[in-house]
Amino acid sequence: MFEIKNIKFKGILDIEHLIIPEEKITSIVGESGSGKTTLLKMLNNIISPEEGEILYKEKNINDFDAIELRRKITMLPQNPVIYKGNILDNILVGKKFAKSTDYDIEEIKKLMMEFSIGKDLNSPADNLSGGEKQRLCIIRVLIMNPDVILLDEPSSALDEKTEDKVISYICNYVKQNNKTLVMVTHSSEIAKKYSDHIIEINKRS
Amino acid sequence: MNGAVDLSLIQVVSAYIFIIILLFIVRKRELNIEKEIIIATVRMTVQLILTGFILTYIFKNPNVFITILIVGFMEIFSISNIFKRNKSKLSIELKNVITISMLAGTLLSLLYFLLIVVKIKPWFNPQYLIPLAGMIVGNSMTGISLGINKLIDGVTNQRDMIECSLMLGATPKDACKSIIDNAFDSAILPTINSMVGMGIVFLPGMMTGQILSGSLPLVAIKYQIAIMLGILGSVSITVITFLNLGYKTFFNSRMQLKREG
Numbered sequence: 001m002f003e004i005k006n007i008k009f010k011g012i013l014d015i016e017h018l019i020i021p022e023e024k025i026t027s028i029v030g031e032s033g034s035g036k037t038t039l040l041k042m043l044n045n046i047i048s049p050e051e052g053e054i055l056y057k058e059k060n061i062n063d064f065d066a067i068e069l070r071r072k073i074t075m076l077p078q079n080p081v082i083y084k085g086n087i088l089d090n091i092l093v094g095k096k097f098a099k100s101t102d103y104d105i106e107e108i109k110k111l112m113m114e115f116s117i118g119k120d121l122n123s124p125a126d127n128l129s130g131g132e133k134q135r136l137c138i139i140r141v142l143i144m145n146p147d148v149i150l151l152d153e154p155s156s157a158l159d160e161k162t163e164d165k166v167i168s169y170i171c172n173y174v175k176q177n178n179k180t181l182v183m184v185t186h187s188s189e190i191a192k193k194y195s196d197h198i199i200e201i202n203k204r205s
Numbered sequence: 206m207n208g209a210v211d212l213s214l215i216q217v218v219s220a221y222i223f224i225i226i227l228l229f230i231v232r233k234r235e236l237n238i239e240k241e242i243i244i245a246t247v248r249m250t251v252q253l254i255l256t257g258f259i260l261t262y263i264f265k266n267p268n269v270f271i272t273i274l275i276v277g278f279m280e281i282f283s284i285s286n287i288f289k290r291n292k293s294k295l296s297i298e299l300k301n302v303i304t305i306s307m308l309a310g311t312l313l314s315l316l317y318f319l320l321i322v323v324k325i326k327p328w329f330n331p332q333y334l335i336p337l338a339g340m341i342v343g344n345s346m347t348g349i350s351l352g353i354n355k356l357i358d359g360v361t362n363q364r365d366m367i368e369c370s371l372m373l374g375a376t377p378k379d380a381c382k383s384i385i386d387n388a389f390d391s392a393i394l395p396t397i398n399s400m401v402g403m404g405i406v407f408l409p410g411m412m413t414g415q416i417l418s419g420s421l422p423l424v425a426i427k428y429q430i431a432i433m434l435g436i437l438g439s440v441s442i443t444v445i446t447f448l449n450l451g452y453k454t455f456f457n458s459r460m461q462l463k464r465e466g
């Protein structure tokens with residue numbers, strides 16, 4: 001699905017060749033500062049490598065319309081971002097950007113339950129706890145129904161139990177709907193337990 | 206018009222007593238700003254005297270080219286002033302956008318004002334055009350400066366939010382919407398506020414001048430209403446043009462937020 005060829009970025013990343021398979025779960029691991037976020041952002045075309053190329057479905061990623069691409073390959077940033085408004089507004093931001101008004105409120109409520117956010121959809125999103133904000137941001141990505149889901153440390157603010165619940169839900173969902181998941185994680189257990197494929201990035205000094 | 210009562214030289218000089226008082230207070234409190242006060246006083250005096258002579262000449266000999274030249278000079282002065290006064294470094298693209306917005310906003314409003322609202326003859330009559338241009342350009346300069354600061358602050362401080370929006374498939378415009386809205390509000394707020402206080406808290410400079418020089422207050426007020434609306438129009442056009450073109454300079458052709466430095 002993704003093929004990475006000879007990319008270089010500011011002495012942070014230097015990858016000769018890498019393939020990320022379709023309809024599989026791929027984990028990216030590596031120590032802090034090794035360039036995991038940088039790589040994920042490249043797959044979302046939020047930044048571009050200085051050298052080399054990234055292919056998506058055999059086509060250079062730059063040949064796609066960047067905005068359309070990001071609605072198909074959607075990324076969760078490492079730090080949760082909360083917009084003005086209530087929880088529902090926050091879940092629907094991506095839909096709003098796509099000028100789409102069709103959403104299934106029952107599906108949203110189900111996700112809220114699965115992710116243990118026991119709050120009313122109309123309550124202000126600002127008051128959520130750090131971990132709840134992180135889960136809300138994941139729901140926001142899932143609701144976009146992208147083909148490829150890029151998650152940057154989706155469980156960094158979660159305790160082990162919640163982490164397991166959330167990640168296993170996401171992985172089931174990905175498998176059932178034939179989607180592709182690429183996630184950055186600092187937990188090698190999570191990587192081993194859930195992924196088909198693990199990419200390790202080493203820090204360059 | 207019966208004209209204002211002229212002041213004798215001695216009367217004018219006697220007004221400098223305020224500066225002497227100020228200098229006295231400053232010295233006593235050891236504030237060390239005597240030099241600045243003296244320079245400011247001298248500059249004000251010399252600049253106004255020069256302007257007085259120049260304006261006398263121009264009003265007596267109305268000339269299209271000289272009038273246009275003066276308006277051009279005001280634009281150049283105000284635009285370079287915006288560049289200099291801004292606290293963060295402006296990119297070349299942003300400077301171009303600022304120049305285009307200032308010219309578009311101020312010239313459009315000025316022309317509309319001259320040709321449709323006041324309909325003076327000849328249209329370049331410097332006695333009208335120069336003070337009008339001064340007010341329109343000056344207020345637009347203040348407005349756009351606020352807009353520039355807010356836009357740059359917003360894009361710098363809310364990088365995470367903008368990138369998150371892009372990751373969700375937002376256009377750069379949608380990703381910056383809240384920042385643009387906020388910048389627009391703060392850029393035109395001072396103009397709106399000055400309209401609210403108009404006539405009660407203060408009599409604006411133009412009206413004061415007209416009344417002093419013998420115009421009927423009601424005539425002066427009509428001018429003042431028109432010029433306030435003209436200023437608001439100019440500030441809005443300038444700021445809207447700036448914001449709508451300006452946010453784009455922070456993105457590249459791949460719809461990525463440019464990195465700093």
Ligand SMILES: Nc1ncnc2c1ncn2[C@@H]1O[C@H](COP(=O)(O)OP(=O)(O)OP(=O)(O)O)[C@@H](O)[C@H]1O
Pocket residue numbers: 010012030031032033034035036037038039078464
């Ligand atoms: N635009 C940039 N220009 C230069 N250096 C950058 C840029 N963005 C990130 N870096 C640096 O690149 C390195 C890798 O950053 P990145 O965020 O990809 O690491 P990471 O593997 O995600 O780390 P963590 O696990 O802490 O999130 C860091 O040293 C970071 O400071």
Ligand SMILES: [Mg+2]
Pocket residue numbers: 036037038078152
């Ligand atoms: Mg990271």
